[in-house]
Amino acid sequence: MNKPEDIQIETSPQISDEVRQTTCYMCACRCGINVHMKDGQVAYIDGNRDHPVNKGVLCGKGSAGLMQHLAPSRLHAPLKRVGPRGSGEFETISWNEALDIAAGWLAPLRANDPKRMAFFTGRDQSQSFTSWFAQAYGTPNYAAHGGFCSVNMAAAGIYTMGGSFWEFGQPDWDRTKLFMLFGVAEDHDSNPIKLGLGKLKERGVRIIGVNPIRSGYNAIADDWVGITPGTDGLFILALVHELLRAGKVDLPYLSRYTNAGFIFIEDPKSPENGLFLRGQNGKPQVICRATGKLADYDTPGVMPDLAASYRHAGISHRPVFQLLAERYLSDDYAPDAVAEQTGITADRIKSIAAELARVAFDEEIVLEQPWTDWKGQKHDKMIGRPVSFHAMRGISAHSNGFQTCRALHVLQILLGSVEVPGGFRFKPPYPKPPEAHPKPHAGVTPGQPLDGPHLGYPMGPEHLLLDGDGNAKRIDKAFTWENPMSAHGLMHMVISNAHAGDPYKIDTLFMYMANMAWNSSMNSSGVMEMLTDTDENGDYVIPHIIYSDAYSSEMVAYADLILPDTTYLERHDCISLLDRPICEADGAADAIRWPVVEPDRDVRGFQTVLLQLGAKLGLPGFVTEDGAPKFTDYADYMVNHERRPGVGPLAGWRGKDGKGRGRGEPNPAQIDRYIENGGFWVDHIPDEARFYKPWNKAYQEWAVDRGIFDAEAPYVFNLYVEPMRKFQLAAGGFGDIQPPEHLRSRIQKTMDPLPIWYPPFEDSNVDTDEFPIHALTQRPMHMYHSWGSQNAWLRQITDKNFLYLPTDLWRTHGFEDGDYATVTSAHGSITVPVAQHASLNPKTVWTWNAIGKRKGAWALDNDAPEATEGFLLNHLIHELQPPKGDGLRWANSDPVTGQAAWFDLRVKIAKADPKPAESQPSYPPITSPVGKGPNVVARKI
Amino acid sequence: MHPAPSVIIFTILSGLGFGLFFWLGLGMPDVSGGTAFAFFFIAYTLSCVGLIASTFHLPNKKNAIYAFSQWRTSWLSREGIVAVVTLFTFALIAIPRIFLGAEMVFTGVLGSFFAFVTVITTGMIYTQMKTIPRWRQPMTPVMYMLHALGGGALLAGESKIAGWLLLALSLVLLVMWRVGDQHAAARGTTADATGLAHLGEVRMLESGHTARNYVVDEMVYRIGRKHAAKLRVIALALAGVLPAAILLLTPPGHVTAFLALALHLPGIVIGRWLFFAEAEHVVGLYHGK
Amino acid sequence: MTALPDKTDKKLGLVIDLDTCVGCQGCVTACKGWNTQNYGAPLSDTDPYGADPGGTFLNRVFSYEAQAEGRPAQTVHIPRSCLHCDDAPCVTVCPTGASYKRSEDGIVLVNEDRCIGCGLCAWACPYGARELDHEAGIMKKCTLCVDRIYNENLPEEDRVPACVRTCPTGARHFGDLGDPDSDVSKLVADRGGYDLMPDLGTKPVNKYLPPRPKDTLNTQPLKAVADKPQGFLGWLDKALEKL
Numbered sequence A: 001m002n003k004p005e006d007i008q009i010e011t012s013p014q015i016s017d018e019v020r021q022t023t024c025y026m027c028a029c030r031c032g033i034n035v036h037m038k039d040g041q042v043a044y045i046d047g048n049r050d051h052p053v054n055k056g057v058l059c060g061k062g063s064a065g066l067m068q069h070l071a072p073s074r075l076h077a078p079l080k081r082v083g084p085r086g087s088g089e090f091e092t093i094s095w096n097e098a099l100d101i102a103a104g105w106l107a108p109l110r111a112n113d114p115k116r117m118a119f120f121t122g123r124d125q126s127q128s129f130t131s132w133f134a135q136a137y138g139t140p141n142y143a144a145h146g147g148f149c150s151v152n153m154a155a156a157g158i159y160t161m162g163g164s165f166w167e168f169g170q171p172d173w174d175r176t177k178l179f180m181l182f183g184v185a186e187d188h189d190s191n192p193i194k195l196g197l198g199k200l201k202e203r204g205v206r207i208i209g210v211n212p213i214r215s216g217y218n219a220i221a222d223d224w225v226g227i228t229p230g231t232d233g234l235f236i237l238a239l240v241h242e243l244l245r246a247g248k249v250d251l252p253y254l255s256r257y258t259n260a261g262f263i264f265i266e267d268p269k270s271p272e273n274g275l276f277l278r279g280q281n282g283k284p285q286v287i288c289r290a291t292g293k294l295a296d297y298d299t300p301g302v303m304p305d306l307a308a309s310y311r312h313a314g315i316s317h318r319p320v321f322q323l324l325a326e327r328y329l330s331d332d333y334a335p336d337a338v339a340e341q342t343g344i345t346a347d348r349i350k351s352i353a354a355e356l357a358r359v360a361f362d363e364e365i366v367l368e369q370p371w372t373d374w375k376g377q378k379h380d381k382m383i384g385r386p387v388s389f390h391a392m393r394g395i396s397a398h399s400n401g402f403q404t405c406r407a408l409h410v411l412q413i414l415l416g417s418v419e420v421p422g423g424f425r426f427k428p429p430y431p432k433p434p435e436a437h438p439k440p441h442a443g444v445t446p447g448q449p450l451d452g453p454h455l456g457y458p459m460g461p462e463h464l465l466l467d468g469d470g471n472a473k474r475i476d477k478a479f480t481w482e483n484p485m486s487a488h489g490l491m492h493m494v495i496s497n498a499h500a501g502d503p504y505k506i507d508t509l510f511m512y513m514a515n516m517a518w519n520s521s522m523n524s525s526g527v528m529e530m531l532t533d534t535d536e537n538g539d540y541v542i543p544h545i546i547y548s549d550a551y552s553s554e555m556v557a558y559a560d561l562i563l564p565d566t567t568y569l570e571r572h573d574c575i576s577l578l579d580r581p582i583c584e585a586d587g588a589a590d591a592i593r594w595p596v597v598e599p600d601r602d603v604r605g606f607q608t609v610l611l612q613l614g615a616k617l618g619l620p621g622f623v624t625e626d627g628a629p630k631f632t633d634y635a636d637y638m639v640n641h642e643r644r645p646g647v648g649p650l651a652g653w654r655g656k657d658g659k660g661r662g663r664g665e666p667n668p669a670q671i672d673r674y675i676e677n678g679g680f681w682v683d684h685i686p687d688e689a690r691f692y693k694p695w696n697k698a699y700q701e702w703a704v705d706r707g708i709f710d711a712e713a714p715y716v717f718n719l720y721v722e723p724m725r726k727f728q729l730a731a732g733g734f735g736d737i738q739p740p741e742h743l744r745s746r747i748q749k750t751m752d753p754l755p756i757w758y759p760p761f762e763d764s765n766v767d768t769d770e771f772p773i774h775a776l777t778q779r780p781m782h783m784y785h786s787w788g789s790q791n792a793w794l795r796q797i798t799d800k801n802f803l804y805l806p807t808d809l810w811r812t813h814g815f816e817d818g819d820y821a822t823v824t825s826a827h828g829s830i831t832v833p834v835a836q837h838a839s840l841n842p843k844t845v846w847t848w849n850a851i852g853k854r855k856g857a858w859a860l861d862n863d864a865p866e867a868t869e870g871f872l873l874n875h876l877i878h879e880l881q882p883p884k885g886d887g888l889r890w891a892n893s894d895p896v897t898g899q900a901a902w903f904d905l906r907v908k909i910a911k912a913d914p915k916p917a918e919s920q921p922s923y924p925p926i927t928s929p930v931g932k933g934p935n936v937v938a939r940k941i
Numbered sequence B: 001m002h003p004a005p006s007v008i009i010f011t012i013l014s015g016l017g018f019g020l021f022f023w024l025g026l027g028m029p030d031v032s033g034g035t036a037f038a039f040f041f042i043a044y045t046l047s048c049v050g051l052i053a054s055t056f057h058l059p060n061k062k063n064a065i066y067a068f069s070q071w072r073t074s075w076l077s078r079e080g081i082v083a084v085v086t087l088f089t090f091a092l093i094a095i096p097r098i099f100l101g102a103e104m105v106f107t108g109v110l111g112s113f114f115a116f117v118t119v120i121t122t123g124m125i126y127t128q129m130k131t132i133p134r135w136r137q138p139m140t141p142v143m144y145m146l147h148a149l150g151g152g153a154l155l156a157g158e159s160k161i162a163g164w165l166l167l168a169l170s171l172v173l174l175v176m177w178r179v180g181d182q183h184a185a186a187r188g189t190t191a192d193a194t195g196l197a198h199l200g201e202v203r204m205l206e207s208g209h210t211a212r213n214y215v216v217d218e219m220v221y222r223i224g225r226k227h228a229a230k231l232r233v234i235a236l237a238l239a240g241v242l243p244a245a246i247l248l249l250t251p252p253g254h255v256t257a258f259l260a261l262a263l264h265l266p267g268i269v270i271g272r273w274l275f276f277a278e279a280e281h282v283v284g285l286y287h288g289k
Numbered sequence C: 001m002t003a004l005p006d007k008t009d010k011k012l013g014l015v016i017d018l019d020t021c022v023g024c025q026g027c028v029t030a031c032k033g034w035n036t037q038n039y040g041a042p043l044s045d046t047d048p049y050g051a052d053p054g055g056t057f058l059n060r061v062f063s064y065e066a067q068a069e070g071r072p073a074q075t076v077h078i079p080r081s082c083l084h085c086d087d088a089p090c091v092t093v094c095p096t097g098a099s100y101k102r103s104e105d106g107i108v109l110v111n112e113d114r115c116i117g118c119g120l121c122a123w124a125c126p127y128g129a130r131e132l133d134h135e136a137g138i139m140k141k142c143t144l145c146v147d148r149i150y151n152e153n154l155p156e157e158d159r160v161p162a163c164v165r166t167c168p169t170g171a172r173h174f175g176d177l178g179d180p181d182s183d184v185s186k187l188v189a190d191r192g193g194y195d196l197m198p199d200l201g202t203k204p205v206n207k208y209l210p211p212r213p214k215d216t217l218n219t220q221p222l223k224a225v226a227d228k229p230q231g232f233l234g235w236l237d238k239a240l241e242k243l
């Protein structure tokens, strides 16, 4: 018998025949992956070490991407509905027929009334392309999913400082010395955040996690602040109160780089009350500390005086900073005043404020790096305040989310920690102030393109999308008085508005990768009814639904025509600087996907299909002068489309010689260059341009050179958001464009140009004694929304979810493992399995998001635990708040941006006795258009 | 531990078989010719069915031959070897007895010794498991031994001996359960297993996978305490106390022996089932169980 | 023989930082992917799309809550795979010699050409680190990616276990714990790395770094610059003067 030492094992096996490098799609983080091929098949996936996003690491989803690619739920061919909507009964058709059907619906609409086609996309990574299609088609009804996702965060960031967290910017992980995380479970920037946290841990940097739930990132936080949901704004402003009281704010920074010194008009009778005092040339005025005189804010050499005031015609006008100090020094924001509501003791708040101040000011860091500012002044070093923050939906998915996100940005700015070493840093193409973004457009002409981009940043009531009668121009009522700054649209309102015919009826709903009949909708049960509802003639209220998915999701059953997409390893994709790129604070970067394997089904990349459809409809830009298709496929578009001369979807290797960076003619070999380089392109920012980007001459020049903008555009941060004041003024009766009466007081209150806090709407609309508990969801790190459950590896990790209850609640109700609870909101009720969780805010319950599945979907068996035990909280959340005294129902959205307020939900809980056979509600199975998966998987190539 | 029916049945059968061999080797009963054949046939059938069947449920029988290789360290390997040696030795005993009527006293004692060792090795497979504190006690091999010898004596028709042995088994079961309960209670907590005791009380929040897996199926089987207590009483009565009483208090005879066997067999099935079902593997601590 | 080697030349193993692991499951699926394509039979999944899915994983991540009286509860993620014990009971119980510990580096492996799938080694392992693969009928366990760490077809920097390479937070470290000067040994010394269930005498090679003390922030409150809010303006003026 052999001795162990004699046993021969192969320690150097051949890993693969070939490695193909592309980009992950298991979430929107877009890491670089090495796809190892054996015998022409995908064998194994690991991370690309050279990739700027992930530097070789992959998360649980990325490493399981193979099983997503092989999932039995993949759609096989275009489908035409044959059974009733929602049944899942389809017939397979050819692509020609599919495109004919689609064009048959869309062409007459375009010729007569383009707005009756609504095109909405989910977590689409090609929005600059899909919006280009919608604009060429001419419908005003286009948006991606941002409105129900995190527009509060995005919009608050843009309006305040020209960018926000996530794709907009990142903490300076290498230098920061104190990191504070608000309301994040995973976020889009998944691997960079994890890499960053790892760096902090290596250096022993303190992490403070503010989250009602201590899991994931918060589990490793050194200090956990288990805040009561919806109260972060109050907590943050109490921190501001403490800092101001102690004078621990960065005054030079505030004077130079923000509108703290802007004089605002303080004359209640003036139609400009609260707007900035402007000079002849329209520039906001500051008082020069040296001369005591008014001056344009950007005059070289002028240091604004924050302590002065300006007296004119018997009225004193002050700089913004004084208003700010006055407001937050008030006792209303004292730690003692907010302790009970936030669930955080006053001592703790004071301690955190003191620590922020200590690290920001006592541990200041200095980089010996000269730089020149926008006014031409030279500085010999870069000073850093090494405190940094990151936040996401925990603060943004509330109806006070916009103001809370604003409050956080204001806190960052007061500490002087934005765009400085050790603080928070923007990623190109950000920073980009609101003025530099487009304005929303909805100018429709039958047969013609829309008059401009759909989405943008309104700077006042004049940018609202209302018709002469004050009615919404868009189906989702974005950019109306109900949510004036809805920069990403309101995807969660589309189906209910279309169903209600309010503001008008539509004909064709065209959707792309959004599971709207299930986990991405509020009120999923209601949405399923709306999608199948018929009018008095027996016709569907929403006559046509076209949908593109790659998998057999719940939504597939609710469409009339299915355009099956490829998997991420089978298509070209473009992660573009025009859209949502993969840049880093130190460089601009973009990336591609390319077909590392050809599909083995009759499916097509959706972008290619959209090009084909556009060509069939003869849309401008999609066809040549003689009407022939302009692009053969998406790869062709990626290379040859130019948005502005010399600027196209991909920034790398432009020009005939391939040397162009950001600018240059199309290069036919561009995609090959990307593939050679591992699927991405990165261009580093010069050292002197790496910080102070909004005010750094070298950065501005670099950005123009790379085509990020066409002219230098330095700006200052908006502690005070003047456009908001314009809406407030209108609500106060000033101006021609007037809100409806019932919204005046709400606008006055919520459009405050300085951050405020008010309780989440649900708190005032439901009886909080009856519904005392907050109910939240979190993303599991290893699942991407509903997709993960079709993945044989990932679903074993979580194939059912529990409602987690804090210990007290668990005990008072006498729950035991295996029990079910009936959870009731003002809108509905579900009965679901429970589990105990001690490290949880005592007023909060939660569950993992999107684990519950509809029977018959995703090629899972009807009795899969996802369908029998798994559940969604979505059935409890309604897109409208319960009726108020006046009978009106407000949207369950942020009043500024329209962001869906997922986390405002309040519930009550009772033990379900006897427990049901299955989680409730439970729906009848849908017919699977793809069959079922195999009984065993053991695949080795 | 998961009480796999196959393992329960097969350990019982082979235990009885080797128990019977033990007595046959000592010449009890002192039989030859056709009667000897019948006894040896029963012993071989029971032990071989047990052994072969236990390899039968091995997923990788093609490698079974290697199972004899690790006698220096592995109790399972030892069991296999001694079992085979026992079976061969008894061939040397059985053939002369059946066909020549020859008494093989020395070989017989040697065979009985091997049979005895076989059942002890079986017991040691369980006893050696540090991971299953309930099993890790001297009474485990004794229990296996008494099961085998007691049952074997019953089959051998040695009613009185069987009676005493089963009485002993009853006592051993009681001691084994008692000691086992103590060991199990001292198994530790999730806090100890995770090394997080300095942070306070520790409970499992998520087990990594909500779907089933081998370790949980095999090692994290749990039986309710009340249920176990009831089954212990039944096992004790059926396997030990009642047959012992019948055998010791009534005159020997086929009817009483049969009755005792009829009680004993279901008794040991329940006892053996409990042996597994009650056994708490330390890995359960990681699952909060 | 599956007697354990008296000593091993190296003690290769993992050091897992519980203060850093966020429980993302990256190491779990990276391990599954690598080991399905490499060493021995693929890691199978049964009823993968059905009502009762199950499968073989060599590494699983658990989460626990710890709470001391009067303190907030805390959450700790603990990844678990084979600890490549020095005194590996799984090896000595194995009847076939399939389980063995390599004398050169201490890695504990299963020789699949010998394993009968009896499961005894899994019983002997205190940590639940062995899983019988239902399709192959073979005992599976972490190989410490023995087919990566010496693999000449991989670039030098990639010669680390798949789980270590993928861990996004860098919570997993690989190295020679037998060498007191190795990075991993120093890390263990610095951070008080510990063994799981040391009482069982398995002498695990893998070590865990305990979570750092939590919820300790206690910075003294800031002092106000002025008694009254109006005083703030005066302070502001003075502060600006200094600039």
Ligand SMILES: Nc1nc2c(c(=O)[nH]1)N[C@H]1C(S)=C(S)[C@@H](COP(=O)(O)OP(=O)(O)OC[C@H]3O[C@@H](n4cnc5c(=O)[nH]c(N)nc54)[C@H](O)[C@@H]3O)O[C@H]1N2
Pocket (backbone or CB within 6 Å): A122, A123, A145, A148, A149, A150, A512, A513, A514, A515, A516, A519, A520, A521, A548, A549, A550, A551, A552, A553, A554, A555, A565, A566, A567, A568, A606, A777, A778, A784, A785, A786, A787, A849, A850, A873, A874, A902
């Ligand atoms: N209760 C609750 N509900 C929520 C949230 C919450 O926090 N709590 N969060 C909300 C948020 S922020 C979001 S973004 C939404 C997300 O919700 P969705 O965007 O609906 O997310 P998915 O479930 O992933 O659905 C996307 C669809 O895209 C399909 N898909 C996957 N890959 C491809 C592909 O390559 N091509 C095509 N064409 N389709 C593909 C999937 O099969 C799936 O049907 O959920 C929202 N819903």
Ligand SMILES: Nc1nc2c(c(=O)[nH]1)N[C@H]1C(S)=C(S)[C@@H](COP(=O)(O)OP(=O)(O)OC[C@H]3O[C@@H](n4cnc5c(=O)[nH]c(N)nc54)[C@H](O)[C@@H]3O)O[C@H]1N2
Pocket (backbone or CB within 6 Å): A027, A028, A123, A149, A150, A182, A183, A184, A185, A186, A187, A188, A189, A190, A210, A211, A212, A213, A227, A228, A229, A230, A231, A232, A391, A392, A393, A394, A395, A398, A776, A777, A778, A779, A780, A781, A782, A783, A784, A785, A903
């Ligand atoms: N693995 C994985 N990654 C994903 C996704 C996924 O499905 N899976 N989805 C992607 C998408 S579309 C999005 S939008 C992002 C979202 O990424 P996250 O912002 O991380 O979204 P959630 O998982 O909804 O987590 C919200 C967090 O906020 C906390 N929270 C809720 N209410 C409050 C509150 O009032 N205050 C505070 N401080 N915290 C609160 C919750 O406890 C939770 O931890 O993730 C993206 N990344």
Ligand code: SF4
Pocket (backbone or CB within 6 Å): A024, A025, A026, A027, A028, A029, A030, A031, A054, A057, A058, A059, A060, A061, A062, A063, A190, A191
């Ligand atoms: S974070 Fe994970 S899922 Fe998202 S792109 Fe990166 S590897 Fe893929």
Ligand code: SF4
Pocket (backbone or CB within 6 Å): C081, C082, C083, C084, C085, C088, C089, C090, C091, C108, C124, C125, C126, C127, C128, C129, C130, C141, C202
């Ligand atoms: S962890 Fe378990 S399987 Fe690994 S060596 Fe130790 S006892 Fe054996």
Ligand code: SF4
Pocket (backbone or CB within 6 Å): C093, C094, C095, C096, C097, C098, C099, C110, C114, C115, C116, C117, C118, C119, C120, C121, C122, C139
């Ligand atoms: S299952 Fe295989 S490796 Fe484990 S003890 Fe049995 S033969 Fe040895």
Ligand code: SF4
Pocket (backbone or CB within 6 Å): C030, C031, C032, C034, C035, C058, C059, C081, C082, C141, C142, C143, C144, C145, C161, C162, C163, C164
């Ligand atoms: S070392 Fe290799 S086999 Fe072991 S857990 Fe890590 S990836 Fe899996």
Ligand code: SF4
Pocket (backbone or CB within 6 Å): C020, C021, C022, C023, C024, C025, C026, C027, C028, C061, C077, C079, C166, C167, C168, C169, C170, C171, C172
């Ligand atoms: S990959 Fe790293 S952070 Fe993620 S679960 Fe594994 S050890 Fe923890």
Ligand SMILES: [Mo]
Pocket (backbone or CB within 6 Å): A148, A149, A150
């Ligand atoms: Mo989202």
